[in-house]
Amino acid sequence: MHRHSRASASLVEIVVDSISTDGKSDVVIRIDRISKIYQTGDILVHALRGLTLSIHRGEFVAIMGPSGSGKSTLMNIIGCLDRPTKGKYFLEGVDVSTMNKAQLADVRNKRVGFVFQSFNLVARTSALENVELPLLYAGVSAGERKRRAREALAIVGLSERERNMPNQLSGGQQQRVALARALVNNPSIILADEPTGALDTRTSVEVMEIFQRLNRKRNLTVIIVTHESDISLYAERVIHVRDGRIASDEKVVNRCDAAEVLRTLPAVSTEMDDLESIEEEKEPI
Numbered sequence: 332m333h334r335h336s337r338a339s340a341s342l343v344e345i346v347v348d349s350i351s352t353d354g355k356s357d358v359v360i361r362i363d364r365i366s367k368i369y370q371t372g373d374i375l376v377h378a379l380r381g382l383t384l385s386i387h388r389g390e391f392v393a394i395m396g397p398s399g400s401g402k403s404t405l406m407n408i409i410g411c412l413d414r415p416t417k418g419k420y421f422l423e424g425v426d427v428s429t430m431n432k433a434q435l436a437d438v439r440n441k442r443v444g445f446v447f448q449s450f451n452l453v454a455r456t457s458a459l460e461n462v463e464l465p466l467l468y469a470g471v472s473a474g475e476r477k478r479r480a481r482e483a484l485a486i487v488g489l490s491e492r493e494r495n496m497p498n499q500l501s502g503g504q505q506q507r508v509a510l511a512r513a514l515v516n517n518p519s520i521i522l523a524d525e526p527t528g529a530l531d532t533r534t535s536v537e538v539m540e541i542f543q544r545l546n547r548k549r550n551l552t553v554i555i556v557t558h559e560s561d562i563s564l565y566a567e568r569v570i571h572v573r574d575g576r577i578a579s580d581e582k583v584v585n586r587c588d589a590a591e592v593l594r595t596l597p598a599v600s601t602e603m604d605d606l607e608s609i610e611e612e613k614e615p616i
């Protein structure tokens with residue numbers, strides 16, 4: 332009896348294990364024939380034309396395509412910033428395509444973290460306070476806000492910079508603060524629209540390393556838009572969008588490991604430490 336129950340327990344463990352190790356048995360995003368039509372004056376723009384797509388939990392997806400093909404429109408819908416004109420969108424099984432603005436905002440705050448090309452940090456506000464912002468909106472107490480914001484800054488390797496203002500940080504550091512801010516609400520999906528568009532090569536790989544780490548260790552679903560095919564190779568799946576439709580959807584064959592790539596790149600740094608030390612050296616003169 333005992334043996335039997337142990338055997339069945341281990342079978343359960345195996346089943347649970349196989350679900351949690353590949354982590355991809357559930358569909359987080361199910362988009363069913365969505366269209367998005369923008370109207371400006373008399374002109375109608377068909378940004379998305381009956382696009383269908385499913386993304387599983389823990390997937391790391393790159394979206395590519397020409398300018399104007401509908402990538403940001405798709406990201407905005409996935410992130411509940413906007414609604415499709417037609418079609419259905421299920422986020423974690425919930426139909427969000429018919430939700431009103433307040434409901435969408437609620438879903439967005441709980442489940443989605445955004446990162447943008449231009450960082451979008453609040454000026455004259457410290458790194459720590461920038462990261463705390465989403466928690467402030469969510470009504471989290473001051474102490475708890477600080478604790479969680481510090482934790483998020485530690486994940487992106489910026490604990491030493493919590494008091495710096497955005498203009499006292501390098502581009503890569505600002506993007507990492509933005510990433511910490513996206514993480515602080517503990518979302519299940521991270522959406523990044525050209526997160527490395529304004530960064531140099533090494534800094535881009537550093538940012539990709541953080542995405543890969545979060546994806547692997549926390550099973551976060553990561554979706555990035557990029558124009559750079561080098562960057563798309565850090566994802567496991569690349570979707571090409573063209574004229575508001577999916578033109579191709581493929582698995583990345585030789586996926587790059589950002590941590591490994593970083594080890595091969597020269598450690599040239601344009602970080603503030605260097606600037607500070609240069610200034611210090613100048614002082615005696």
Ligand SMILES: Nc1ncnc2c1ncn2[C@@H]1O[C@H](COP(=O)(O)OP(=O)(O)OP(=O)(O)O)[C@@H](O)[C@H]1O
Nearest residue numbers: 369370371376378397398399400401402403404405
């Ligand atoms: N708010 C809007 N109002 C009107 N038209 C819009 C709006 N947003 C996007 N569009 C139009 O929808 C189409 C798709 O735009 P979208 O921003 O999704 O393209 P994209 O693939 O992200 O391009 P890019 O690579 O340049 O960022 C474009 O023709 C664009 O002009």
Ligand SMILES: [Mg+2]
Nearest residue numbers: 402403404524
């Ligand atoms: Mg865009």
